[in-house]
Amino acid sequence: MKKCKCKCGCKILKLLAKLFGVLLLANVALFVVFFFDLDGKLLFHVVEPFLKKHYDNMERKDTLKTPYDVAKYVKPDYDK
């Protein structure tokens, strides 16, 4: 029974150590992204130009062709 407990304990310790390692690595990686402004650089050099190209080429409705129906919804004077 004792042996079994020790094995379980070791496994848990190993798992915790692994988890700690992964968290530490993730922290370091995120700090590098933060400190060297890699998020800004990615957005500026890659994401924004890509999206701008997409928006520039997007087909848009010619809003000037919308009928000028200003009287369509005219209702009684709400002030009275």
Added chain:
Amino acid sequence: MAKKIPEFSKEDLSKMLKDFWYGKPHGERRLGELYIDKKGLYKHREWRGVKDTMYYFYMIWLYNYIHMVRDVIRFGGVVNFAKGVWRYRWVGQTYLPVLHWFDRGLEGLRGEALKASAWHYRGMVASTIRQFQRMFAADTRLHGGKQNEIYKHNIAHNETVWGGVFYPWSDQYQNVPIEMIPYFVTCHVNCHTVLNYIDAVQSIGLPGDPCPMCQAEAGIFVLDDVPDYAPIVVTCNEACDASVSTSILQDWFWDKPLYALPMPMQFDDPLVKKYCMQEIEGMWKFVEEQTGVPFNWNQLVKKLESQNQLQEFEWEKWEVAAHSNYYPVNGVAQALYRIYQSQYGDWEIWHFCDKKVRKIMEKCVKKKINSFPNTRHRVIAWSCAPLFFSHWCTWAYNCWGLNVIINMDSLMFDMTIRTDSYDHALEDMAQYHMWAPMRRMAVGGMAHMFELWDYMQRFNCDMVAMYDQLQCKGVQGIHGMFEDEFRERNIHAFWIPHALPDSRTVTRAEIRRLINDYMTTVMHEEPLDPSLLDFDDSMGW
């Protein structure tokens, strides 16, 4: 030949360690050297000492990225967000690099000022996500032309209509301003997006000299870049006749039942106030008729009282800012948060952020923490600010020690609203509605524009930053009178010319140059950080 290795004395090493641990003192930071030329990106973000850098990393940068994702999920979901980003330029081009907006506004800040100012930004980001996600969740264009339940429970209105007039329906309906997120906030976060909309409205033959705000607000409709998210719309004439033209175009392009809620210019006249009260009641009738839901007095009282709490805390903040050096909020955070919160109306995030800021402010007062120790001048900023360079005050403090204590936009809604009777509530709501941004102290008559002198005294300021919106005929008309008054009263004042959202007319670099000139030629002062005097950020967000 072997290279000579520079010698390090014990003092050098100790200084290096001290700078690493605490961050460099103000005069040695050379923040301008962190920028990549033209782009405004950072070679690396600022090292503020171990404690503040870690605070920025965990509690601002990481915290806000995580909460942005959380907000996107809880306010409409990732799918609606992705569809919206793909469809609308103003969200995709603008809001993805939002953390850079934080960086620009919070540059150089340390300790409690860093914390308190960042909470203001958090409030604005949450509110922005809530609004555009509500638009996308309801948008018929993103949902195969269907008008879903969310669509049926939205009310659209001009951003210059105070959100509080919709409180009686706020338990069932959500009011979402049409332009606050597609136009106003974009200019602060990415100043390039709005140029598409200004150019669009001029491309259909409209003149280029009216207010560029109104041009941009119409331009998003010309480019068909507005979600179709609500069955009814309420417009208003604020700030000027150019806004009326915008509303006409919006009415044309949107083609929905519309109520035009006027905002009187001469609001001091009691008869005009009565007229305004009638107009608000008229708008309530319109909403009742269109939605089929009756006016809810209890809901109105509940929301007004909640909003009054926000105003009461704002007064506490003003007291600390006016009478001590312990106010922990910088100029840009104060200005943007206040105008956003007071115009949009009551919502839980403002209470959450105010609670955080209260704790920080009370600590500063109790422990006598001066968050801006290099203040050379206490500045009041007056008139309407350049939206593309709202963070000029952060730059001005870092470069010259100019500490913007308060600004005009913060001071406009200087009132709570009575809830003891229907008549009192309506009267105060009309007053609040009429004291709108760009109305009370910008185009609301000389007496109100000259409230500057009282507020300058009240906030113990010794210098004025006078904004000069070059395309606002109202403010242009009184420019010379301000010049005369500054001379007569012997007040140090520098002008900041700009074209509100349009960063091409007067650039950020030109604004910096004008302030530099004033500080050297008139004030005969030396910069605190010479690296910030002149740099090129023309391509920057």
